[in-house]
Amino acid sequence: MAKITLSHLKHSYEPQPKGPEDYALQEIDLDWQDGGAYALLGPSGCGKSTLLNIISGLLIPSEGKILFDDRDVTAMSPDQRNIAQVFQFPVIYDTMTVYDNLAFPLRNRGVEETAVNKRVSEIAAMLEVEDILNRRASGLSPDNKQKISMGRGLVRDDVNVVMFDEPLTVIDPHLKWKLRSKLKELHHRVNATMIYVTHDQTEALTFADRVVVMDEGQVVQIGTPVELFERPEHTFVGHFIGSPGMNIIPCMIEGGAAKFMGQIIDLEGPIKSGVSTNCEIGIRPEFISFGESSLRGTVKKVSDIGRHKVVEVMLGDHKVAGIIEDIAPEKGDNIGVIFQKNQTRVYRDGWLVTEKAD
Numbered sequence: 001m002a003k004i005t006l007s008h009l010k011h012s013y014e015p016q017p018k019g020p021e022d023y024a025l026q027e028i029d030l031d032w033q034d035g036g037a038y039a040l041l042g043p044s045g046c047g048k049s050t051l052l053n054i055i056s057g058l059l060i061p062s063e064g065k066i067l068f069d070d071r072d073v074t075a076m077s078p079d080q081r082n083i084a085q086v087f088q089f090p091v092i093y094d095t096m097t098v099y100d101n102l103a104f105p106l107r108n109r110g111v112e113e114t115a116v117n118k119r120v121s122e123i124a125a126m127l128e129v130e131d132i133l134n135r136r137a138s139g140l141s142p143d144n145k146q147k148i149s150m151g152r153g154l155v156r157d158d159v160n161v162v163m164f165d166e167p168l169t170v171i172d173p174h175l176k177w178k179l180r181s182k183l184k185e186l187h188h189r190v191n192a193t194m195i196y197v198t199h200d201q202t203e204a205l206t207f208a209d210r211v212v213v214m215d216e217g218q219v220v221q222i223g224t225p226v227e228l229f230e231r232p233e234h235t236f237v238g239h240f241i242g243s244p245g246m247n248i249i250p251c252m253i254e255g256g257a258a259k260f261m262g263q264i265i266d267l268e269g270p271i272k273s274g275v276s277t278n279c280e281i282g283i284r285p286e287f288i289s290f291g292e293s294s295l296r297g298t299v300k301k302v303s304d305i306g307r308h309k310v311v312e313v314m315l316g317d318h319k320v321a322g323i324i325e326d327i328a329p330e331k332g333d334n335i336g337v338i339f340q341k342n343q344t345r346v347y348r349d350g351w352l353v354t355e356k357a358d
């Protein structure tokens with residue numbers, strides 16, 4: 001396994017890119033640590049596949065370098081890079097048995113049969129497919145086929161990285177969580193560097209120790225699931241992660257204070273210096289409550305979503321959502337809205353600019 005470094009990486013599909021809008025990947029500098037479980041998360045079109053193809057060697061970046069353990073592999077073919085990939089759709093040989101499918105990547109590298117047998121048995125045990133090893137792959141259910149496909153990705157222990165590209169797309173929703181937790185468990189056992197590409201926050205947050213969030217060709221934050229939830233560094237992360245996402249409302253900055261609807265809003269900490277007309281307050285619905293407050297609004301909607309209720313309140317022209325577990329106000333009520341101070345942040349041009357309270 002290897003540490004993977006992306007250094008000043010940029011990519012445009014245009015032969016002669018002019019401005020940033022011509023780049024599918026803006027400048028990316030990133031280290032993927034050896035043995036880490038990473039998710040690459042972002043909406044459709046943000047550049048995930050482009051980045052994956054650059055790491056695997058299917059695409060040569062317009063600018064920048066890829067290093068595996070500080071060795072420049074930018075000009076190397078996918079084969080030379082020694083990578084395992086698991087795709088959206090299972091890649092297995094239908095006419096072979098499950099055993100032969102799992103053994104294939106090892107036999108292909110000339111591994112001798114005793115070692116093949118040992119490793120296939122280990123992987124089969126981890127995936128809990130020992131009882132179907134002698135079955136032909138053609139008769140397997142889609143989730144078993146994808147399990148075998150994952151097994152083929154994990155069977156070699158000499159690869160630099162295992163990359164999963166939306167591997168649960170074809171899996172029934174009720175089986176997804178099973179395979180997802182299986183993959184997490186496998187990471188702990190094989191200790192490989194893994195990159196899991198998805199647009200689904202649940203998949204990313206349950207699989208990965210660290211999540212790389214992308215938007216419009218940029219990495220907007222790298223963090224643990226808790227960090228992404230607690231302190232989004234960009235409004236995109238706040239909005240994309242969470243259900244509902246972070247409330248983002250415009251504000252004015254005057255004399256170091258943030259004002260919304262003419263009132264000073266208490267913040268987690270001081271605002272870093274800088275100038276912009278595009279300033280916003282971000283606060284997650286989990287940290288909004290209702291009661292005595294000079295910030296008043298009208299309840300627009302109350303949704304009961306099981307364990308808790310989501311209350312949407314109009315503050316002037318701006319809607320904010322709060323999550324509450326006890327008795328909710330009713331539609332049309334005029335209520336006070338309280339922002340939990342240590343969770344109230346300011347973003348300038350999308351980027352977090354409040355300092356963390358001690």
Ligand SMILES: Nc1ncnc2c1ncn2[C@@H]1O[C@H](COP(=O)(O)OP(=O)(O)OP(=O)(O)O)[C@@H](O)[C@H]1O
Nearest residue numbers: 013014024042043044045046047048049050051199
């Ligand atoms: N072969 C190509 N030629 C030209 N433009 C491309 C090509 N492949 C991707 N793009 C563009 O590059 C940008 C990033 O696309 P990419 O497929 O990497 O995103 P993605 O996050 O993987 O999206 P998805 O989840 O839909 O696959 C998009 O604007 C896309 O239209």
